[in-house]
Amino acid sequence: MDERATSRRQEPDAPADLEELLARYDVESAYRRLAGWIGRAIAALAIAFSLFQLYTAAFGVLEARLQRAVHLAFGMSLVFLLYPARRRGDRRSLPWWDMVLAVAGAAAPLYLVVFYQEIVLRAAMPTPTDVAVAIASVLLVLEAARRVVGLPIVLVATAFILYALLGRSLPGFLAHRGFSLSQVANHLYFTTEGIFGIPLGVSSTFIFLFLLLGAFLEKTGIGRFFIDLANAVAGFASGGPAKVAVITSALEGTISGSSVANTVGSGSLTIPMMKRLGYRPEFAAAVEAAASTGGQIMPPIMGAAAFLMAEFTGIPYIEVAKAAILPAILYFTGIFIAVHYEAKRIGLRGIARDQLPGLWSVAKSRGHLILPLVGIIWLLMEGSTPMKAAFYGILLSVGVAMIHPSTRMSGREILAALEQGARGALGVVMATAVAGIVIGVITLTGLGLKLASGVVQLAQGNLLLTMVATMLTSLVLGMGVPTTANYVITSTIAAPALLQLGVPLLAAHMFVFYFGVVADITPPVALAAYAGSGIAGSNPLRTGVVASRLAIGAFLIPYIFVFSPVLLLQDVTLAHTLQILATSVTGMFAVAVALGGYLRTTLALWERVLFLVGGLMMIDPKLTTDAAGFTLLAAAVATQVWRARRAAAGTGELCAGSPEAGRSRPSG
Known part of the structure; x- marks a missing residue:
């Protein structure tokens, strides 16, 4: 073939x-x-x-x-x-x-x-x-x-x-x-x-060009490269296909901002693989939906709303992308850990290595396709405008595709990419035009300031209540409004309320952006989760609930970076960045374990509480909370190790004294 x-x-x-x-x-x-x-x-x-x-x-x-x-x-x-x-x-x-x-x-x-x-x-x-x-x-x-x-x-x-x-x-x-x-x-x-x-x-400058870039990259076969790369890296591990889905969706998020399209595109391959391995249909669909939705928050090319954020705030897009790096890592870490321990809990194995592509062969045949993304990052870091970076990225994608016969594009394929890019941009074109109507009414009537002041008064000046109201507004709008328009509306109405309470500009806008994104997997209208359930043959509502649990990082992280904006890597040294990365990833690991309910053995309720509280404290980038969180996690891990050894010892005694012992071995 x-x-x-x-x-x-x-x-x-x-x-x-x-x-x-x-x-x-x-x-x-x-x-x-x-x-x-x-x-x-x-x-x-x-x-x-x-x-x-x-x-x-x-x-x-x-x-x-x-x-x-x-x-x-x-x-x-x-x-x-x-x-x-x-x-x-x-x-x-x-x-x-x-x-x-x-x-x-x-x-x-x-x-x-x-x-x-x-x-x-x-x-x-x-x-x-x-x-x-x-x-x-x-x-x-x-x-x-x-x-x-x-x-x-x-x-x-x-x-x-x-x-x-x-x-x-x-x-x-x-x-x-x-x-x-x-x-x-x-x-x-x-x-x-x-x-x-x-x-x-x-939309008329750089959003269109980035969507066009995605169409060209897809024509070169970069989607297949991402899947093969993920299989080579993680396909053999416990629950391999699910981990492949997470890695693939994170990578594909760099070229596509559509949660539903990502879910159907990569899910058509990964969801059946997960089901064959033994994952429940709801879990398989939820993994793909949660990971695909995260593509919109994954640098260097995030969803269209991120480009609007740069324009609204006056912050260079490369700074917006830099601020999104750690939250995106935490988001996908949470999903990856949940997948891993679900596989451990039900005893799933990976795919045999001889059925997987080799890392070197994948890199040799298609590794050059990643060069346009590297070029875009370099151009943005050198101060180029997003429009110029996307334009040169398109030219580079055509050029690097010529390196290998399997990725070379014909004239017909170039025309097809031009057509596909324009067609894929129509939703953004019309969403931004309608968003302009909303902004026009707000500027004409002064509604934005009124609503922002009203939200603050309703919350009695309490920042946490204001954040909850803003989150609910974003999620409700997201039930039928695409992320781009959702962000425009909430950044005009809700973000000013956060700003009035002293939240930094980028943190306030990133907050509403995040909840606009996760609306795609939040029941009752969770379009990405429903699309995944259509492939898996699962219950759509249950799939949405599981996807929301897997994507818990997207519901927790925005609150943390509002209270501690350093999580967005603003004005931090390299040493401080590494410290934040290590502690917050450890914290996200603990939160995922708490929600999954399994580490070495099934977690007791009090152990779940220890992991959850300790994990949240470690995600908060303060030394005091890190120390307290680490203490709680050390205690929780120690009890898990102790209980696992007791269970193993008990199983060994049973095996020695009873023919029924084989049926009593824990599933983990």
Whole structure:
């Protein structure tokens, strides 16, 4: 079998059952697959979209509103061409009304481009035509977002628009003077504080390019490389396939920010392997979902919301990525340890070494594919902009693929990558456009400051209560709103409340970002967990519960780095960094053991408490808490060793004196 063909499991020619599974849980994957000249025309439009972005990256972006308008014009027209009005609608044909909407979707933003000089001269005196185009543009953006992102984000944006229109009728501190429909539409369309605001600006520059980079890397076969590498490193260990899932998802998170796509992509291979080894279906699906969701918090290329964080806070992206390193390590450490001791508890072994690829052969045939990621890190550290780093990363990915025949890309494959990159960016394009509507209403009405002050007053100035309220807001929004829009909303409304209470800027934004990410595995609407359960044939709700337990680090770590921002590696020396890394990883190990309930033998309740409390104290990067935590863990480990020896001695005596002894051996 051709080695490269096996690596393209996420491409349009993937098995039909995986396509349907993705379409069921990931709105962005429910697109039309059209043949004939219509399909070729849409593909050409998507390729033109990617080429426009590459051209502006190479030779300089247009003036802000023009760049964003062209970006949105491409995005909206492709959404109406690729996504049917109903989720379960016909995805094999294109009705005439969607062609009309595609033309309107392109024309509405391009009106700003064609009449740019006249609009600038008119300033705050729009004509009736201007008002009509502005209203139509808002409606088209909402409809396009409904198709490619989902209804919840549209309902959120609509609620904000109604708030702007009905301000005079609202009670208490929420009341404001109110604005007319034309005033709201003009603010959202003709300024850079609405649809064409910062979120769409970030999408139109470097988010798109990083998504395009992911498409090129996937075409080179880097996904197969990650799986083979993980198998070579951990496939033979206890519970090998589960550890392979964790490592693979952590690596794939560097090139893809979609929790559901990661779960289905690598889970189609790892979940059946875990089930064959003996893992329960719920556990197998939960491992893949939790690990895949963590991809959005894994440097160097995190989810799209991380790029928005850099723009909103004014902190260079390389600093945001650096701050995310230790929390990401702790997150995946927790999952890895949970997997390991689950395998030990039920007595699972790994895969025979002769059935696994060799590390040297994997590195020799595909190791060069990692060079674009190394190049991006180097460029960012040297002060390059994220847009330039992504642009050169794309060129480098094409160049290094030529080194080995198995990874070399043909002209057809390069065009397919350009098409796939544009199609994969549509959800982000529309999510950021709708997020601009939310921000536009907030800037128009001053709602952000009101809500932030209201949250602080409701929590009576208590930081912990404010954090809990912020966490719940992020999780509830995450039930239907993608991470990008979730972060935009919570960073505008909830993060200011944390800032008012003295939380450092990066810690406050990282806090809301984290809970926006883990919403994908938090019941009752845990899309990544549900996608994994579709592959495993498990109960979706139970899978979500287990995934949340495995990803407990993502629920605990944000609280710790808010109280101790040094966990984000800000203003620390190398020695201090190593000390924090050692103690916090040890702490995460203890927390995972406490939740799993097994180390050398099954843990008693009081031992679980010792491991949990001691682990949390060691994650907190203070010397006093580290010392206290280490003492508790030493006591807990000592009791486990003692109990394990007693159990072994008892088993030995039973074996010597009773033929029934063999059936009494502990499963661990």
